[in-house]
Amino acid sequence: MIQIPLDVAPEHRSTYARHMETVTQASDRIMLFAGDQKVEHLNADFYGEGISEEDNNPEHMFAIASKARIGAFATQLGLLAHYGMDYKDIPYIVKLNSKTNLVKTTQAEPQSSKWLGVDQVMEFKKNSNLPIVGVGYTVYLGSEYESDMLQEAARIVYHAHVNGLISVLWMYPRGKAVIDEKDPHIIAGAAGVGATLGADFVKVNYPSAGSAGSQQAGSGQVQKRAELLREAVAAAGRTKLICAGGEKEDVPTFLQTLYDQIHIGGTSGNATGRNIHQRPLEEAVRFANAIAAVTFDN
Numbered sequence: 001m002i003q004i005p006l007d008v009a010p011e012h013r014s015t016y017a018r019h020m021e022t023v024t025q026a027s028d029r030i031m032l033f034a035g036d037q038k039v040e041h042l043n044a045d046f047y048g049e050g051i052s053e054e055d056n057n058p059e060h061m062f063a064i065a066s067k068a069r070i071g072a073f074a075t076q077l078g079l080l081a082h083y084g085m086d087y088k089d090i091p092y093i094v095k096l097n098s099k100t101n102l103v104k105t106t107q108a109e110p111q112s113s114k115w116l117g118v119d120q121v122m123e124f125k126k127n128s129n130l131p132i133v134g135v136g137y138t139v140y141l142g143s144e145y146e147s148d149m150l151q152e153a154a155r156i157v158y159h160a161h162v163n164g165l166i167s168v169l170w171m172y173p174r175g176k177a178v179i180d181e182k183d184p185h186i187i188a189g190a191a192g193v194g195a196t197l198g199a200d201f202v203k204v205n206y207p208s209a210g211s212a213g214s215q216q217a218g219s220g221q222v223q224k225r226a227e228l229l230r231e232a233v234a235a236a237g238r239t240k241l242i243c244a245g246g247e248k249e250d251v252p253t254f255l256q257t258l259y260d261q262i263h264i265g266g267t268s269g270n271a272t273g274r275n276i277h278q279r280p281l282e283e284a285v286r287f288a289n290a291i292a293a294v295t296f297d298n
Helices: 010-024 059-067 077-086 118-128 146-162 184-196 218-227 229-236 251-263 281-297
Strands: 030-034 072-075 092-095 132-139 166-171 201-204 240-244 269-272
Touching: 010 030, 010 132, 010 166, 030 059, 030 201, 030 240, 030 281, 059 072, 059 077, 059 281, 072 132, 077 092, 077 118, 118 132, 118 146, 132 146, 146 166, 166 184, 184 201, 184 229, 218 229, 218 251, 229 240, 251 269, 251 281, 269 281
Parallel strands: 030 072, 030 269, 072 092, 092 132, 132 166, 166 201, 201 240, 240 269
Antiparallel strands: none
């Protein structure tokens, strides 16, 4: 049964429930195909050794999302405006803020202000008739600009719910005040902040076993790393926790990691980008379908 937050407007409760059922496929987990890296990582994720030539064209991601079994495809509104007319059946999550990685943390504290608001998304949804089911936003906790991003995030979640949209927050501890971005205790704190903001899903980096002082090797360390997620899952409460997919890995390793995150760590799915779209179309679709099978079908 889908639990509907109290900030969802009464007239949009059925819409919210329908959107949540779409992205979770009635499984209580999400398979989020993340396609916001054209800004976040510039072209490093789309062109180069080991990356399919198809990936340099933004349409490659839309083609994958249209053919694969996913919960939703997250990307910026500008790409939806240019490609959405040819891909009208994909459930979309509009990413409302992004920044490049050109300015390093050692140069300046990370800040990512919103490009657009929920009102603009709703206007675009009406004009385009695209199946937009939610919005996403990144917060860099620990940055000296975190208060600005927290205010924006709180308002975005609230206005998304008022309009029946789901909300996904990318919660990344980052800045000079953060000694270890993948410390499991810090990541659990970020998950808890996502819950206080009212997010439906909070996306975090997979914590590092080394950060927790674990020196176990082999499968023991792999299991220990998945166990580290339990603190964050508990801290998130009714907000569902998902992990970023990270850099490209071989298929068996990635799928085993995802399975452990869900069944040992207790996460509610995944957000995967590079590991899918850096592959040729047919291979990317097969891999996305495998991720969906692990996520939705155990």
